[in-house]
Amino acid sequence: MDALRLERRLIIIAVAFVLTLFGLAALAVNMFHVGLPTCLTDIKPFQKGELITHSPTHYELHYVARMWEFDPEEVTVPVGSTIDIYVSTRDVTHGLILLGTDLNLMAVPGVVNYARVKFDKPGVHQLLCHEYCGTGHDRMAANLRVVDLATFQAKQSAPVQTQPSDPTYKLLEAKDCLTCHSIDGSEGIGPTLKGIYGRKTKLTNGSTVVADDVYLRESIVNPSAKITDGFDDLMPKPELTEQEVNAIVEYLENLK
Amino acid sequence: MIELPNERKIDIEPGLKRMILIELIFPVVLLVLGIYHGMMQVLYRSGMIHTRKVLGLEYYQGLTLHGVINAIVFTTFFAVAFGYAVIRFYLERPLNMKVAWLSFALMIVGTLLAAAAILSGTSSVLYTFYPPLRAHPAFYVGLTLVVVGSWIAFFNWMPAYSGWKREHRGEKVPLAVVGIFAAFVVWLIATIPVAIEIIFLLLPWSLGWVATVNVPLARMLFWFFGHPLVYFWLLPSYVMYYTMLPKLAGGKLFSDFAGRLTFMWLVLYSAPVGIHHQFTEPGISSTWKFVHAFFTMLVAVPSFATAFALAASMEHGARQNGGRGLLGWWKKLPYIDKERWLFGYFFCGLVIFIFGGVTGIINASYNLDVVVHNTSWLPAHFHQTVAGPIFLSYIAMSLFLVVKLTGKEIKFPGWNVWVPYIWTLGIMIFSTGLFIGGAGGEPRRTNMGLTYTNPESPLYHADWQAAKMLGSIGGTIMTLAALIFFVVFFATLFARSARAGALELIVSEPFHDENVRAVQSFTPWLAGAVLLLVIAYAPPIAQTLRSNFPGAPPYTPDSPLPISAAKP
Numbered sequence: 108m109d110a111l112r113l114e115r116r117l118i119i120i121a122v123a124f125v126l127t128l129f130g131l132a133a134l135a136v137n138m139f140h141v142g143l144p145t146c147l148t149d150i151k152p153f154q155k156g157e158l159i160t161h162s163p164t165h166y167e168l169h170y171v172a173r174m175w176e177f178d179p180e181e182v183t184v185p186v187g188s189t190i191d192i193y194v195s196t197r198d199v200t201h202g203l204i205l206l207g208t209d210l211n212l213m214a215v216p217g218v219v220n221y222a223r224v225k226f227d228k229p230g231v232h233q234l235l236c237h238e239y240c241g242t243g244h245d246r247m248a249a250n251l252r253v254v255d256l257a258t259f260q261a262k263q264s265a266p267v268q269t270q271p272s273d274p275t276y277k278l279l280e281a282k283d284c285l286t287c288h289s290i291d292g293s294e295g296i297g298p299t300l301k302g303i304y305g306r307k308t309k310l311t312n313g314s315t316v317v318a319d320d321v322y323l324r325e326s327i328v329n330p331s332a333k334i335t336d337g338f339d340d341l342m343p344k345p346e347l348t349e350q351e352v353n354a355i356v357e358y359l360e361n362l363k
Numbered sequence: 364m365i366e367l368p369n370e371r372k373i374d375i376e377p378g379l380k381r382m383i384l385i386e387l388i389f390p391v392v393l394l395v396l397g398i399y400h401g402m403m404q405v406l407y408r409s410g411m412i413h414t415r416k417v418l419g420l421e422y423y424q425g426l427t428l429h430g431v432i433n434a435i436v437f438t439t440f441f442a443v444a445f446g447y448a449v450i451r452f453y454l455e456r457p458l459n460m461k462v463a464w465l466s467f468a469l470m471i472v473g474t475l476l477a478a479a480a481i482l483s484g485t486s487s488v489l490y491t492f493y494p495p496l497r498a499h500p501a502f503y504v505g506l507t508l509v510v511v512g513s514w515i516a517f518f519n520w521m522p523a524y525s526g527w528k529r530e531h532r533g534e535k536v537p538l539a540v541v542g543i544f545a546a547f548v549v550w551l552i553a554t555i556p557v558a559i560e561i562i563f564l565l566l567p568w569s570l571g572w573v574a575t576v577n578v579p580l581a582r583m584l585f586w587f588f589g590h591p592l593v594y595f596w597l598l599p600s601y602v603m604y605y606t607m608l609p610k611l612a613g614g615k616l617f618s619d620f621a622g623r624l625t626f627m628w629l630v631l632y633s634a635p636v637g638i639h640h641q642f643t644e645p646g647i648s649s650t651w652k653f654v655h656a657f658f659t660m661l662v663a664v665p666s667f668a669t670a671f672a673l674a675a676s677m678e679h680g681a682r683q684n685g686g687r688g689l690l691g692w693w694k695k696l697p698y699i700d701k702e703r704w705l706f707g708y709f710f711c712g713l714v715i716f717i718f719g720g721v722t723g724i725i726n727a728s729y730n731l732d733v734v735v736h737n738t739s740w741l742p743a744h745f746h747q748t749v750a751g752p753i754f755l756s757y758i759a760m761s762l763f764l765v766v767k768l769t770g771k772e773i774k775f776p777g778w779n780v781w782v783p784y785i786w787t788l789g790i791m792i793f794s795t796g797l798f799i800g801g802a803g804g805e806p807r808r809t810n811m812g813l814t815y816t817n818p819e820s821p822l823y824h825a826d827w828q829a830a831k832m833l834g835s836i837g838g839t840i841m842t843l844a845a846l847i848f849f850v851v852f853f854a855t856l857f858a859r860s861a862r863a864g865a866l867e868l869i870v871s872e873p874f875h876d877e878n879v880r881a882v883q884s885f886t887p888w889l890a891g892a893v894l895l896l897v898i899a900y901a902p903p904i905a906q907t908l909r910s911n912f913p914g915a916p917p918y919t920p921d922s923p924l925p926i927s928a929a930k931p
Contacts (some may be wrong), residue, residue: 110618110875114668121667125660125724132656132729141730143642145649148910174923177519194645198925199495199918200578201739202643206804213731216495216578220645229643233822237737237806239423239489241496241920244416245810248822263780285925293821339415341921 150219152195163256164188167202170199170234172214174286175243177234183252185259186229194220202238205251213238226253242341243287243296254338275358282345290362297342298335304360309336323356372767372865375451380864382467382769386444387761389471390437391852393478393691394758397432400425403837405793408809409831410816411767415443422810423487423920430490431481431506438596439509441757442550443470443516445599446543448764451507452868453537456523466515476501487920489808491564491585494576497917497926500569503561510554512832515548535883538622539606539868542896543767545626546598549884551654552634552638552892557588565900569915575914579646580907586637587900594662595632597748598868600756601625604673610871612680612696617871621672623882625665632662632886635899642732646912651903652729658899666720673713679874683802685714701776701864705869711783714791722798727793737808739834750790750841755783762852770864778847786844793837800830810833 135141150240156178159167168190184190194203196214203212207230212220236247254262279285287296298308306318311334316322325332330342347355400420406412406424415421420428435496443466479501480486486498524544528536560581568576605622609615616622638655641647678692686692697703698710722744724732735741766773773779801807805815805827814822816831881887916925 111620111877111879114618114621114671117671118664118668122661124667125663127659128724129660130727132731133653135730141733141791143649143733144645145651145652146646146910150915161629174918186787198583199915200493200921202806203806204737204806209733211643211736213580213641213737215644215646216915218579218645218910220643235804236811237808238493239496239808241918241923242423244423244808244822245813245815246822248814281921339921343922343924 109339115272119260132158133204141209144220144222147219147221150193150218153193154195154197158182158184165191167191167193170194170203172203172236172240172247173197175236175247176201176286177203177236177247177249181252182227182250183254183259183262184233186226186253187256189223189225191223191309199240199245200238201236204235204237207231208232209239229253229255242339246295254297273358275354278351278354282347284345287363297338300325300359300362302363304362310334311336311338320356322362323359324352327352327355327362371870372867373452373455373878374863375866376457376460379458382460382463382864383444383447383498384765384768386467386470387765388856389474390432390440391758391761391849393432393474394437394845395849397429397437398842400429402434402838402842404429405835407812408816409614409835410812410818410828411818411835413812413817415810415813421487423489423808424481424484425488426808427481427489427565428478431477432781433754434490434596435506436477437755439513440470440474440748441761442546442599443513444596444764445602445760446516446520446547448866448868449539449543450520450523450600452866453540454523456526458519458523462515462519466512466519469508469515471510473505473510473512475505476508477505480505485919487521491589494565494578494581495915495918495925496920500566500695501567503569503827507558507566508562510558513547513550514554515590517551520544520547524754535619535878538616538619538873539602541623542598542602542605544885545594545630546602547574548630548889549598549633550595553588553591553595554912560584560588572581575916577907577912578914578915579644579910580904582641582644583638583647583904583907585638587634588636588637589640591633593748594629596753598626598629600712600752601669601754603760604669604752604869607705607869608673608709608871609676609680609874610869611703611709612677613684613911614676615680616672616871617675617679618672618875620875620878620879620882621668621878623879625669626674627882627885627888628660628665628668630885631891631895632658632665632842633645634892636662636727638899638903639727639732641891642729643736646907646910647903648906651899651906656727656729658895660724663720663724663727666716670713670717670720673913676874677710678873689893699780701780704764704773704776704780704918705759706712707780708755708783709752711787711793712752712755712915715747715787718791718794719747719751722747730841737806739797739805739807742807743797743801746790746797747794755786758848758852759783761804762848762855765852766855767865767867767909769856770860771855771858772861772863773851774858775847775851779851782848782851783845785847786841789837789840789842790845791837793841796830796833796835796837800827800834803827803830804839805830 111314153169156169156171166184194212194214196216201214208224210222210224212222232251232252234249235253236244289295289299290301292299292301303318307315308318309315331340334340368510480499485501488496488498492498564576564581567573636655636659638647638652639659642652679694681692684695686695697706814820815824817823918925
């Protein structure tokens with residue numbers, strides 16, 4: 108056969124092949140409603156995450172992604188319900204992948220993303236950040252629990268576990284301290300604050316100090332002065348009044 | 364190395380020779396660092412290392428180096444050096460050395476600036492540098508200088524091209540020259556939007572002259588660049604495949620037309636496809652995502668044409684070597700041949716590319732992307748393309764040109780022939796691990812050793828461990844292949860010259876030498892490309908401009924507070 112005719116035929120076959128694949132993707136959009144997020148321009152990026160109940164089978168879930176956590180971190184929804192998920196970011200670009208589902212959304216500054224999911228089976232789905240968002244990216248995760256309706260209702264009527272209401276705790280939260288330092292002993296970007304008072308702390312320069320009032324005060328006012336071994340010099344100087352520093356030091360002394 | 368028959372060699376100006384050599388050797392030296400962190404990454408991710416940094420190099424800092432060196436610096440330097448070699452060899456016209464050295468200096472200075480910015484620890488933003496994570500201004504300036512330097516090299520070839528055409532009216536421009544020009548036309552199309560992103564959005568913002576940046580616009584401009592970029596990498600490999608592989612196989616290029624059509628097709632379709640990297644993003648309507656998905660499918664067609672033309676060319680060669688039968692001829696190719704060692708590098712790249720191509724079609728299939736977007740599936744696909752045909756052909760041609768230009772003999776030729784096969788074994792194991800992990804939701808670009816593969820972390824995923832082990836075994840084998848290559852390359856470089864160096868390329872003759880007018884000129888294809896770009900990008904860019912998204916202040920990767928509020 109003439110080479111050109113052969114080649115023309117092969118190119119037609121190749122074009123037909125890729126367009127068939129494209130057609131299948133389009134078919135999936137129509138038949139199974141597997142679409143992609145579209146442009147939402149009428150929603151202002153929100154700053155607070157929450158679960159809003161529209162009806163017992165319809166919920167609206169607002170996720171705020173921030174360095175390096177999701178708000179809310181724990182969400183429980185009943186099985187069989189439809190969830191409209193809206194995603195916003197408070198700082199840099201993040202990504203959300205809900206393991207075991209097809210939920211895969213980027214959180215881009217300035218824009219709100221949206222997808223609808225429906226859970227047919229109970230279980231725990233882990234939500235991970237899948238876009239590099241800085242030093243703490245590798246531990247940015249949350250949970251979404253799907254439970255049966257009875258468990259869900261029992262949980263809703265039970266008293267909600269309240270956050271500590273201490274004003275100094277609220278101050279730590281407002282100043283973003285708790286983004287890096289936990290108060291429950293869990294690992295973070297910075298050392299945990301639990302039991303920090305009186306703790307023997309090894310420093311990057313090789314020496315060891317006991318965390319007393321003076322050390323705590325210095326570490327708050329001038330974070331770069333002494334760095335705990337195993338951590339990096341990352342903490343910015345916080346804007347705090349003298350009273351606030353005193354209150355935090357006193358709070359830490361009692362945080363056993 | 365024994366000479367292949369009909370090899371043509373030309374003596375070139377010593378200045379040009381020196382420049383081509385430095386442009387080949389300099390990025391291979393940097394590659395040692397880039398590949399070192401490639402190795403480190405599989406160790407971190409598989410959970411063999413549970414720390415943030417090793418030997419002073421932090422994970423994400425090393426990842427930035429790995430991407431910038433391997434994917435931007437090495438590729439751009441090689442494309443420019445190889446472009447000089449091809450243009451000088453085929454067009455046989457002098458090039459303006461002052462302009463050439465200017466381009467050279469900009470690229471070297473740019474690379475050093477970007478490297479300094481990354482090594483200082485202030486630019487761990489990965490090689491996609493998505494705002495509002497902010498790098499040191501030197502990072503942006505450095506990358507811009509590398510790009511501008513490569514533009515100047517391309518502009519330097521244009522008079523040679525038009526001069527040759529004037530003297531050879533009615534003749535076809537040599538296929539290799541068409542391929543190199545296609546590569547740099549695609550590069551020009553790709554780098555204009557990213558230059559706009561850097562110069563007008565990121566640089567003033569990183570210097571503090573403007574407070575905020577429009578992130579959706581910056582991302583769209585980045586991916587306007589990001590996809591044609593891969594064809595800029597691929598086209599020099601295609602030049603080697605079309606013009607050298609057939610002869611190495613022992614035969615002729617099955618179809619000269621297939622090569623020209625492939626090159627022109629990539630000029631036409633490589634750019635209006637970038638939104639397929641942004642399928643899961645807000646701020647872009649699903650209509651335009653669908654349009655880009657359609658064009659992305661069409662950009663796969665020239666790779667089908669190439670697969671056919673190259674398989675036919677290899678069959679022709681194998682039959683010349685005495686191969687018989689419907690499939691039996693596959694046995695008669697120079698897979699392990701110290702004289703035709705380039706064949707193994709090219710052939711292995713093509714084998715890897717079959718898998719890279721198939722997974723590329725999966726990624727581009729619109730809604731299928733939600734399963735794999737930003738998981739480790741993506742780097743698996745990416746390595747099967749960039750670290751497959753592109754990497755193997757680039758390191759092979761770097762070694763080949765260094766040997767020919769310096770007149771040296773390859774050291775350890777018996778080791779050299781095995782490099783591509785070891786690499787292929789490694790990359791297939793590596794990407795199998797990443798494909799399995801990615802399909803299960805394992806995130807890419809994540810120091811998983813701290814959490815997901817750390818048994819002491821509450822986030823530990825025991826179910827990901829097996830795939831991670833595959834990834835690290837494959838990555839180790841790849842590093843081993845790279846190490847052997849480095850030993851061969853540098854031992855050859857420091858060996859004594861055996862003869863006078865000359866510029867030499869392998870030239871395959873066409874088997875079918877059709878003269879189809881439609882593929883002889885860039886003009887109609889370039890006009891078509893501009894038209895498609897306007898159709899594909901004007902509406903979504905207008906959308907990002909009209910939507911009045913709140914701008915974002917800059918952040919460093921270390922702090923959840925914007926830079927103005929953080930430590931000075």
